Amino acid sequence: MISEIFSYSFLVRALLVGLFVSISASLLGVSLVLRRFSMIGDGLSHVGFGALGISALLSLQPMAVTIPVVVAAAFILLRISEKSRGGGDSSIALISSSALALGVISVSVAGVNTDLNAFLFGSILSVSKTDGIIAAVVSLVTLFSYLVFYHQIYATTFDPAFARATGINTGRYTVLLSLLTSLVIVVGMRILGSLLISSLIIFPAAVAMKLEKTYLRVSVVAALEAVLAFLSGFFISYAFSLPTGASIVMVHMVFFALASIFKATRTALSRSGK
Numbered sequence: 001m002i003s004e005i006f007s008y009s010f011l012v013r014a015l016l017v018g019l020f021v022s023i024s025a026s027l028l029g030v031s032l033v034l035r036r037f038s039m040i041g042d043g044l045s046h047v048g049f050g051a052l053g054i055s056a057l058l059s060l061q062p063m064a065v066t067i068p069v070v071v072a073a074a075f076i077l078l079r080i081s082e083k084s085r086g087g088g089d090s091s092i093a094l095i096s097s098s099a100l101a102l103g104v105i106s107v108s109v110a111g112v113n114t115d116l117n118a119f120l121f122g123s124i125l126s127v128s129k130t131d132g133i134i135a136a137v138v139s140l141v142t143l144f145s146y147l148v149f150y151h152q153i154y155a156t157t158f159d160p161a162f163a164r165a166t167g168i169n170t171g172r173y174t175v176l177l178s179l180l181t182s183l184v185i186v187v188g189m190r191i192l193g194s195l196l197i198s199s200l201i202i203f204p205a206a207v208a209m210k211l212e213k214t215y216l217r218v219s220v221v222a223a224l225e226a227v228l229a230f231l232s233g234f235f236i237s238y239a240f241s242l243p244t245g246a247s248i249v250m251v252h253m254v255f256f257a258l259a260s261i262f263k264a265t266r267t268a269l270s271r272s273g274k
Contacts, residue, residue, distance in 0.1 A: 005238060014124045017132050018230050018248075020139035021188045025197075026204035026226035027146055028181050030219050031157045033205040040077050041198035043096035044185045047073040049194040050099030053106030063186070070186050073099075074178035100194075124191045124234075124244045131190055138183045145176060146219070153177075154215050192245035200226065203252035210259035229255055 005011045025041075032038050048070045055065035073095070080091045127135075146153065155163035156173045163170050181201075188197040208221035233248030 002235075005235075010125060010127075011238075013129065013132050014127050014244075015234060017127045017135040017187075018124055018191055018234060019227060020132075020135040021184060021191055022200055022204075022226040022230040023223050024139045024142040024180070024184045025188060025200035026222040027142055027219060028177065028184060029201035029203075029205040030208070030215070030222050031153060031177055032181065032201060033209070034157050034215075037078065038202050038205075039092050039198075040074070041181065041185060041201040043077055043092040043099075044070055044074055044182055045189060045194040045197045046096035046100040046103075048186055048189055050101075050103035050106070053103030053110070056110040057106040066186055067183070070182040071179060074182040075175070078174055078178045123193075127190050131187065134183075135187050138180070138187055142180050142184070145180065149173065149176070157215070192248065196245050196249050199249045199252055203229070203249075203256055207252070207256050207259045210256070210263045225252075225255055 005015070029038070029041070032040060048066050051066040051069040052062050054060075055062045058065075077092055077095065152163070152168050152173050155166070155168055156170045160170045184201075185197055188200055191197070192200065204222035204226040205218070207225045208218040212218045212221050229251045230248055233251040234244060236242065236251070237244040237247035
């Protein structure tokens with residue numbers, strides 16, 4: 001089966017794009033989850049679908065509309081989450097549901113478009129060479145940012161007030177985080193669709209935090225979990241003719257359940273040892 005997959009260029013391209021997006025999303029997800037911004041991924045994916053619907057209605061190039069709209073929405077949603085302690089989640093839910101409804105109406109008025117349906121439900125096998133290049137660039141920029149600005153991102157993630165007191169421009173790294181997240185969301189919508197892309201951000205971080213405690217180890221485990229879950233879901237979907245995006249999410253769910261059991265068992269054993 002593996003040799004058969006690698007004999008088709010479009011499957012190899014889909015595999016590489018999925019790996020790039022999975023690694024990028026997992027690294028960004030660690031900071032987003034720790035800062036309690038995890039629902040922003042879901043909100044941005046819905047905003048992305050709304051932008052795609054508008055671009056279809058106005059006969060505009062999809063990416064030319066989606067990228068700036070999602071980037072702007074990322075800044076707004078992160079600002080709302082930072083400023084609003086109690087209403088951040090509700091604001092994100094309002095914006096995301098409104099954007100999704102706007103996208104559905106726009107698609108309905110413009111007529112059924114299979115490309116938009118692919119963005120809604122995911123179609124990893126239809127990724128183009130351009131998608132592959134964009135995914136590779138976004139992944140490299142994300143890895144580079146985490147390596148170069150590791151200490152600043154770490155400080156901004158755990159204690160923004162202390163980071164500002166030490167002279168770190170937290171606003172700059174929040175902007176960087178929002179920009180990278182929005183780009184990963186737009187590219188990742190091709191893989192899992194706007195309804196499932198947030199799982200690539202949330203699940204790896206959630207699994208890693210069940211297994212590790214330090215920021216560095218959580219980031220590494222999250223990236224490894226994302227790669228393993230994607231590969232497993234990809235091969236399972238190919239072998240049993242299942243939807244690729246849903247298969248990947250189901251593997252993430254299994255990993256999360258196993259990590260939860262492992263953590264509960266480890267905690268019980270440590271308590272009994274005391």
